[in-house]
Amino acid sequence: GDSVTQMEGPVTLSEEAFLTINCTYTATGYPSLFWYVQYPGEGLQLLLKATKADDKGSNKGFEATYRKETTSFHLEKGSVQVSDSAVYFCALSSSNSNSGYALNFGKGTSLLVT
Amino acid sequence: ETGVTQSPTHLIKTRGQQVTLRCSSQSGHNTVSWYQQALGQGPQFIFQYYREEENGRGNFPPRFSGLQFPNYSSELNVNALELDDSALYLCASSLKQGAPSYEQYFGPGTRLTVT
Numbered sequence: 472g473d474s475v476t477q478m479e480g481p482v483t484l485s486e487e488a489f490l491t492i493n494c495t496y497t498a499t500g501y502p503s504l505f506w507y508v509q510y511p512g513e514g515l516q517l518l519l520k521a522t523k524a525d526d527k528g529s530n531k532g533f534e535a536t537y538r539k540e541t542t543s544f545h546l547e548k549g550s551v552q553v554s555d556s557a558v559y560f561c562a563l564s565s566s567n568s569n570s571g572y573a574l575n576f577g578k579g580t581s582l583l584v585t
Numbered sequence: 586e587t588g589v590t591q592s593p594t595h596l597i598k599t600r601g602q603q604v605t606l607r608c609s610s611q612s613g614h615n616t617v618s619w620y621q622q623a624l625g626q627g628p629q630f631i632f633q634y635y636r637e638e639e640n641g642r643g644n645f646p647p648r649f650s651g652l653q654f655p656n657y658s659s660e661l662n663v664n665a666l667e668l669d670d671s672a673l674y675l676c677a678s679s680l681k682q683g684a685p686s687y688e689q690y691f692g693p694g695t696r697l698t699v700t
Contacts, residue, residue, distance in 0.1 A: 475627075483589075505688075507687060507691075513693055513694075514675055514691040514692050514693040514694045515628070515675065515677075515691040515692070517688055517689075517690065519647075520688065535595075551680075560627055560628075562627075565691075572633070572640075572641070572679075572687065573630035573633060573641055573643060574618070574620075574628070574630065574677075574689055575630070576627035576628050577627050578625075578626055578627045579625075579626070579627050
């Protein structure tokens with residue numbers, strides 16, 4: 472079945488450092504890919520998305536490119552801030568006769584910026 | 586535009602009891618999905634409702650059931666609560682069903698503790 476694998480955390484960075492969080496996926500068909508962010512004690516917020524190969528999603532300085540050849544959707548940011556401290560989830564959505572258009576999430580990567 | 590709201594915020598129940606969680610979808614959205622997020626884990630899909638019908642279901646037992654109302658709000662019911670049901674329950678709404686690229690918008694969640 473469809474699945475998402477994220478790098479294990481926690482990731483600890485100094486302010487203004489470069490961030491990469493790796494995400495790879497397994498899916499049949501052509502999924503859409505998402506990054507969600509969860510701040511402490513809150514629900515999930517959509518950070519960015521890409522719907523087809525070579526699409527680049529971007530928002531608030533974060534970027535991710537849909538790479539079909541490597542089945543990856545790595546999240547990057549050039550200069551992180553303390554306010555970026557949160558848990559980041561990679562997710563995919565694909566049609567399935569049993570699960571409709573459910574989101575399939577990775578386990579999350581905790582980021583702490585000091 | 587009102588976002589997704591959920592109630593209650595927190596809930597404590599005893600093993601064997603039943604619980605109902607509620608969700609109001611974002612204005613104009615007609616699809617609601619429910620997810621269970623255990624501590625330190627990613628959300629797991631429970632089921633999805635589209636125009637008051639169950640549209641898909643994840644790997645959860647039948648004691649997890651739901652409803653969607655004509656105004657697209659939704660309920661999640663869990664019978665015979667078990668300790669492992671302790672989790673954050675997230676509701677997400679979306680604008681249309683029929684394409685995997687549609688975005689889901691999440692509420693703040695209900696934290697359920699089963700003792």
